[in-house]
Amino acid sequence: MDDINTLRRILGENRVIAVVGLSADWHRPSYFAAKYMQEHGYRIVPVNPRYAGQPLLGEPCYASLRDIPTPVGIVDVFRKTEDVLPIAEDAIAIGAKVLWQQIGVKNRAAQDRALAAGLDAVMDRCVKIEHGRLFGGLNWVGVNTRVVSARRPRGLAY
Amino acid sequence: MPDRAFGIETLCLHAGQIPDPATGARAAPIYQTTSFVFDSADHAASLFNLQTFGNVYSRISNPTVAVLEERVAALENGRAALACATGQAAEATALLTLAKSGDHIVSASTLYGGTHTLLGVNLQKLGVETTFVDPDDPANFRRALRPNTKLLYAETLGNPLINIVDIEALAAIARDAGVPLVLDNTVPSPYLCRPLDWGADIVLHSATKYLGGHGTTMGGVIVEAGRFNWGNGRFPEFTTPSPGYHGVVFFETFGDFGFTMKARMETMRTFGPALSPMNAWLLLQGVETLPVRMDRHCANALAVARFLADHPRVTFVNYPGLPGSRYHALASKYLPKGASGLLNFGVRGGARAGERFIEAAQFMSHLANIGDAKTLIIHPASTTHRQMSEEEQRRAGVAPDMIRMSVGIESIDDILWDIDQALQASAKA
Numbered sequence A: 001m002d003d004i005n006t007l008r009r010i011l012g013e014n015r016v017i018a019v020v021g022l023s024a025d026w027h028r029p030s031y032f033a034a035k036y037m038q039e040h041g042y043r044i045v046p047v048n049p050r051y052a053g054q055p056l057l058g059e060p061c062y063a064s065l066r067d068i069p070t071p072v073g074i075v076d077v078f079r080k081t082e083d084v085l086p087i088a089e090d091a092i093a094i095g096a097k098v099l100w101q102q103i104g105v106k107n108r109a110a111q112d113r114a115l116a117a118g119l120d121a122v123m124d125r126c127v128k129i130e131h132g133r134l135f136g137g138l139n140w141v142g143v144n145t146r147v148v149s150a151r152r153p154r155g156l157a158y
Numbered sequence B: 001m002p003d004r005a006f007g008i009e010t011l012c013l014h015a016g017q018i019p020d021p022a023t024g025a026r027a028a029p030i031y032q033t034t035s036f037v038f039d040s041a042d043h044a045a046s047l048f049n050l051q052t053f054g055n056v057y058s059r060i061s062n063p064t065v066a067v068l069e070e071r072v073a074a075l076e077n078g079r080a081a082l083a084c085a086t087g088q089a090a091e092a093t094a095l096l097t098l099a100k101s102g103d104h105i106v107s108a109s110t111l112y113g114g115t116h117t118l119l120g121v122n123l124q125k126l127g128v129e130t131t132f133v134d135p136d137d138p139a140n141f142r143r144a145l146r147p148n149t150k151l152l153y154a155e156t157l158g159n160p161l162i163n164i165v166d167i168e169a170l171a172a173i174a175r176d177a178g179v180p181l182v183l184d185n186t187v188p189s190p191y192l193c194r195p196l197d198w199g200a201d202i203v204l205h206s207a208t209k210y211l212g213g214h215g216t217t218m219g220g221v222i223v224e225a226g227r228f229n230w231g232n233g234r235f236p237e238f239t240t241p242s243p244g245y246h247g248v249v250f251f252e253t254f255g256d257f258g259f260t261m262k263a264r265m266e267t268m269r270t271f272g273p274a275l276s277p278m279n280a281w282l283l284l285q286g287v288e289t290l291p292v293r294m295d296r297h298c299a300n301a302l303a304v305a306r307f308l309a310d311h312p313r314v315t316f317v318n319y320p321g322l323p324g325s326r327y328h329a330l331a332s333k334y335l336p337k338g339a340s341g342l343l344n345f346g347v348r349g350g351a352r353a354g355e356r357f358i359e360a361a362q363f364m365s366h367l368a369n370i371g372d373a374k375t376l377i378i379h380p381a382s383t384t385h386r387q388m389s390e391e392e393q394r395r396a397g398v399a400p401d402m403i404r405m406s407v408g409i410e411s412i413d414d415i416l417w418d419i420d421q422a423l424q425a426s427a428k429a
Helices: A003-013 A029-039 A081-095 A108-116 A125-137 B008-014 B039-048 B063-075 B087-098 B113-125 B139-145 B167-179 B250-271 B277-288 B290-309 B329-335 B350-362 B390-395 B412-426
Strands: A014-021 A043-047 A074-077 A098-101 A121-122 B078-086 B104-108 B127-133 B149-155 B181-184 B201-207 B221-223 B314-318 B340-349 B376-378 B400-406
Touching: A003 A121, A003 A125, A014 A029, A029 A043, A029 A125, A029 B039, A029 B250, A043 B201, A043 B221, A074 A081, A081 A098, A098 A108, A108 A121, B008 B277, B008 B290, B063 B078, B063 B221, B063 B277, B078 B087, B087 B113, B087 B149, B087 B181, B087 B201, B087 B250, B104 B113, B113 B127, B127 B139, B139 B167, B149 B167, B167 B181, B221 B250, B221 B277, B277 B290, B277 B314, B290 B314, B290 B340, B290 B412, B340 B350, B350 B376, B350 B400, B350 B412
Parallel strands: A014 A043, A014 A074, A074 A098, A098 A121, B104 B127, B104 B149, B149 B181, B181 B201
Antiparallel strands: B078 B221, B201 B221, B314 B340, B340 B400, B376 B400
16 A cells, blocks of 8 residues: 555545654654654644653644544654554554554554554655655655656645 | 556656646756745755755755656666766765775776776775775675775776676675675666666766767766665764764665765765756756667677677677677676677777777767767777776776777668778778
8 A cells, every 4th residue: 555646645635643753853753754744734743752741843742642632644653663553553543544654664463453444554654755755855856756647746745 | 556667768758757847848847046945944944954855056956957866766776866967976976975084995997997096096095995806706806805895896887898797796795795886887878787676786877978878968877776774884974963964864864865865965065066957958868768779879889799700800809799708698697688889899900000990980989988879989098098007907908909989879881881991991001
């Protein structure tokens, strides 16, 4: 489920991203990705017990997914592979639509659990890199996006 | 629906460019601008922090140059690419990103003269030492490894010796040593050989040659496969905060295109050998027809090689496409569509006869380039390799009487005619 059409649909349908394991340190990848997605029109919901109750990227941070009082589309996981299964259970419990495991995070059991519960599931990919790849931006740094198309993009994503 | 794996002919035309979002222009627009406006102070900060993708200054990135970068990355089946002002700039940028003072490189001795000088003289002055080895025995690379070795280097198809390296064997040695295999793939072009598919980690191009293909424009490209583990302990500059870019950890932040980002944001940004948008656009026009040109270059070169092999005024011919070539087996494996357009041969009568051959040519051009659509000839010992001693020339495979020919796409009968009349003239003292 990581072909171009599916990823475009996932990133197009969902506008709220809970970032599990978001760091407050500006040069950590989780901060990079969250700040980028926020600048591209997504609402970020920080999830990290270390910063619970404090604002991060201007949004209140929650200790766990189950504490978030509003609906969540994508659960974006910046945690160790072995820690993902309970996060998948939480994602299902709160009615999230997508379990997204970041680059290097590859918990197949969590992926299968999310799929079985009817969620979309993406593994071992970066939400920022995929957004830039499919909606424009990543091409500016010479990355092979693998996009081949003769259609003019309808909106500017950047 | 799974993503389609497009063929290389399609990628030559489409990779890296979709119709312009602002205007719908089908051809790649030429963004001839030095700089790009920021939307706000926060946007500027995000761009400088690399938190968002975007253009700041054309020394670092430019949308027209980016089309060429992505297209060549796609042709090489790589993850990402960085374009540079020339092929030499691409080599220097790649090597300065990988090696610093106190480091060591193991390189094939069979190199373009400018590369030999870059490694043996210029990088040496910066404290990077290179050991040159005979690439015909890949084990020579293993034997030359040191604890501070940072990369293995070779040309896929060496210029001007026209030798072919065993890419898989070199890749295995590099993998065991935990260092990247860096190959200059200029002469085959990605249409004839994709070294990354055989295990190389980084490919370099002088786009001036076959990629551009028309002898109009200088350019270079660095392509990264995206598979190398920069976190293996040998490359702390990739896994610790960068002093050259305010603390970014390139491998952690950019993963499988971390090398390209480091080369762009540190080496290109500070040393500055950027490709101009106009030159990127000219090179893109060439890339569109790369497959059809390469097929003709290969067919013409094979016909020329056969003609020379039978010619009484020729002492030897090196062309890997000839069954008698010592590199024929490697050519069959790595260059199944053809052995490219370069060959060399000896003119009976030695260096003086070689000079007479060059002076007698009617439309074959005497100049120091390869990979033009036109047929080109040169005498390497007195031109491209003249900085070397005769002993170094011999080790680089340059015989005193050797002519290097870059066979063009003129009518083959005309090419053979010009060669024959020049060979006849070479016999007249």
